[in-house]
Amino acid sequence: MIHLLAFFLYLGAFILWVRFLLSGARGDGPNVASAVVGVAVVVHAAALGSFWARYGELPLAGPGAALSSLAFVGGMALLALLPVRQVSRVGVALLPFITVCLGIALLVGIRPSDQALVFQGPGFVLHVTFAFLGYQGLAMASAAGFLYLIQHHELKAKRMGRFFHFIPPLATLDLLGQIGVWVGFVALTLALGFGWAWTVQHPGVISLSDPKVLWAILSWAVFAVVLLLRRGRGRREYRSALASVLGFSLILGSYLVIRLTSPGSGFLP
């Protein structure tokens, strides 16, 4: 029930941002939308806390619980941006991801995993938390990159319409994208490090050919490519924005393929 409330609050915040965009960035939209995001994150935290109290474990295992936590990390990231004028508008691109994650979590049910996990303890908590932070870093970079591409297009097309007024400056979006990718890359590297350390301690439980492991390596490679593309000559910002959007889409797409083709994969026995 509390999760449902958080879902509607995220959805409401997204609708408010869209309304603000359509109004040509006029009125008190940002303040109201920011306040709703703040409330949504608090309610979401309460929902996750209630899960912990009820089941005696962190909501990290089980698809619904994990997706809710992933959405929560995104909400926290957005909350951190709220005080920065204009930058918080990136919420219009990030909130759909957060809302969809939480929506799917609600659909599949937010409860602990049915099966006992082999990988447990603080190592598991750190592994999953860093992984969530990593994916949300890329989600943030992707949201900023998406807005960057639109603003770039508006400027090239010499249009100063609603999008032009609503979307933050190119330099701001580029900086946000860089921060997202770097934070995400470091976090995902740490997550993989914790995962690898566990497999060393428990050889044979999970193999390199496991789809989830392959997916994690693919994600890490995507980050690396996004960062490498930034180092080349010419159009660095544009390339980086495009790579963030495509890389994030690739990670999401491949995740869906893995879920559909091998639903039992992962750290389950």
Place this chain on the structure above:
Amino acid sequence: MDRPKTLPLAVVGVSHRTAPVEVRERMAFAPSEAEQALLELRSLAGVEEAVLLSTCNRSEFYLFPAVDRRGLAAAEELFRSHAGDLERPTADFLFRRHGEGVVRHLFQVSSGLDSMVTGEAEIQGQVRDAYERATSLQVHPPMAGPVLNRLFQMALSVGGQVRAHTAIGEGSASVASVAVELARKIFGSLRGKRVLVMGAGATAELMVEALARDGVRGIFVANRTLERAVPLAEKLHGHALSMDRLVEALPAVDIILSSTAAPHPVLPHSLFREAFPRGRRRPLLAIDIAIPRDIDPRIGDESEVFLYNVDDLRKIVDDHVRVRAGAVPAAERIIQQHSQEFRSWFASLEVVPVIRNMRERAEAHRQAEIERLFRGLAHLKEEDRARVEVFSRRLLNKLLHDPTVRLRKGMVDGAGADLVDAVRFLYGVDAEGRPEEGAPNPPTSREEGEGDAIQSKERSG
């Protein structure tokens, strides 16, 4: 007292709608002159409250109260003496508004609806300055007293609301401000950004000044000859360079403003390639307002170059002006609503003391009657007395509720003056709500007590 049926406010002045710039500049008041003018206006015509709004596009005296022509005549005389001899009589250039027209006019001014460029934002600050100048004068009573204080506060609030809730200030409405807006959307902060100015046109100069206000620092001025570049460079606190050093300067700059009179492009694509053999790495905003164009249009196809020519900028400005014009009806609705609010507030100034007195007198009657009743009913218990007390209060409130509401509404609708007169006559109160001389006062309990005693003696006898 004769009370006007309309608001006793007036405004007299010149604006871009009534006078050419040659006349407006003669009638403009510097801040120190404005203060002197307000003091003179008070001493000459006994005006209680006055504010002088003087900008490059308008000079206007707002006066309260304006029940006769003395204040207006004195303000017109001030304009005449300040402007000196003009080709035509000063009065020919002046406009006047009275009553609610003043409220609407000021709200339109502060919202930018009466500006030369519809929706321009500077006027809001100028209205605030005018108001603060009047309030800062150390005179008693204050130059911006309760009425003009309220009027100007509301004007500032209305201006803010119109800008927030309509498209009246959408986009930039001048080429220079469009350049700044574009630069902000590309670079975010302009602090430390470098500009290359090619040519010495007035518009380019305006653009550089606008960019400099936003933090742009390194300014390079390039001209065909170095000698011609030096004066503008000195004026803009920049560096002069000749056109043959463009290749060296280009990699260092973020913004190019070009307005030379050259008959051919001064920045051909080949020169750009020479400066950036592998393409530009950082964004470059290039604004070319020269005709014929100074910057090869093919440069605009480069990935990190945002090239705008004079037609692009004009189209953007025209689009913005069109959007702003479309927002005028919505802005007028906000102004209408707040004009009504001001009228209600002003009406309440007059009716409040009358209502208060009416209620005080009725309350005095009630208390006297209650005391008299309780003296005759000494056996009543305390709780019964309380019930009677509550009953009498409720009855009084119910009886007075409708007249109070109707009186307020009557004032707002503009037909309240007669109502106020009627109430004053019926209740015998003066303009400030005090009981008039000779008006019957509510009987005191002692007097009524004596009456009861006489009556009871008569009955017993």
